[in-house]
Amino acid sequence: MACHTRWACRVDACRVMKDRFPVVVRLLGEIGNEDNADRAVEAKGLLAQLDANFLMKLVVFSDILTKTSQLSNMLQSTDFDLAKAVELTETLISLLEDLRNNPVSFDILWGRIENTVEEQGFDIDMAVSTQRKMKRRLPEHFRDSVMLESVGNLGRSADGDSDTMGTDVKDQIRVNFLYPALDRIISEMNRRFNKKACNIMRSLPSFHPQSPILLEYETMEGFATAYNANREDLVHMHSVKRLLQRREKEGQEPPHSLLEFANSLKPFEEAFRELYRLAKIALVLPVTSAACERSFSTLTLIKTLVRNFMANSRLSILAVLSIESHRVEKSGLVRGQICERAQ
Incomplete structure (x- = not known):
């Protein structure tokens, strides 16, 4: 069974948030009008961040995580085929590289982004912040000189503004958000799934x-x-x-x-x-770390804030029973009997 606390499983959260976006906005608006000041302030703060920019990035992450979820679920299963996992890994890397380098693939993704943003009533042209950066003052000893180019500011135009301000929203999302995310994912996958x-x-x-x-x-x-x-x-x-x-x-x-x-x-x-x-x-040979991370996740689910006062011996017993649940079922003993024998 896949562990629901891994980041790769956040694809379900992204899908639900994208599909239930109007409901979330309406609910936060209602909480913001309540008499409870703390809840109202927190709800208004969250509502202010749910803009078109957030929605576009949500669509991008939903698309990327949907592609990676199948491989993640396979690697977390206990009986997966390693040869098929390698083939799926190579296919996933190819899909991500195609999304980054093929303009047609990005145009398809951008079409879904436009439809989602327009369905929620946002203006996509106002999605990315257009706040202009402060102009850089020219040093006094360069006042009578002509500056052709400055080292370390190649991304600025002659008047000191960022060159990306003149581009449209589509290019800004692709260059400033999609490319860094895909480059990080592809680089990490190539490192973990190298040829050897x-x-x-x-x-x-x-x-x-x-x-x-x-x-x-x-x-x-x-x-x-x-x-x-x-x-x-x-x-x-x-x-x-x-x-x-x-x-x-x-x-x-x-x-x-x-x-x-x-x-x-x-x-x-x-x-x-x-x-x-x-x-x-x-x-x-350890193939994946899913079993170890599943153990850590089990501990966080057992020792909660409500059950914080628990001795280490009891915590260890409950963790083993949860992690090795399939062996407990085969033993024919109920968990209470095992706890009594362990004590």
């Missing part, structure tokens, strides 16, 4: 006994190269396949997980030393 990481992710399914590409050397080659494995020792992996098939014919339970596969290789460690070493690396 993607090759490792493509190779990991070849160690899983339930995978159709189990022990295929072509798929495992990227993983073996990353961890300096002796390729000559990996050529005879077909012998491992025959060993697993023979044990299954003899009535032994075949391995169903990567851990069981690594344990089945342990008695034959001397014969398949490199394969066993790679299997252990694949077993402990």
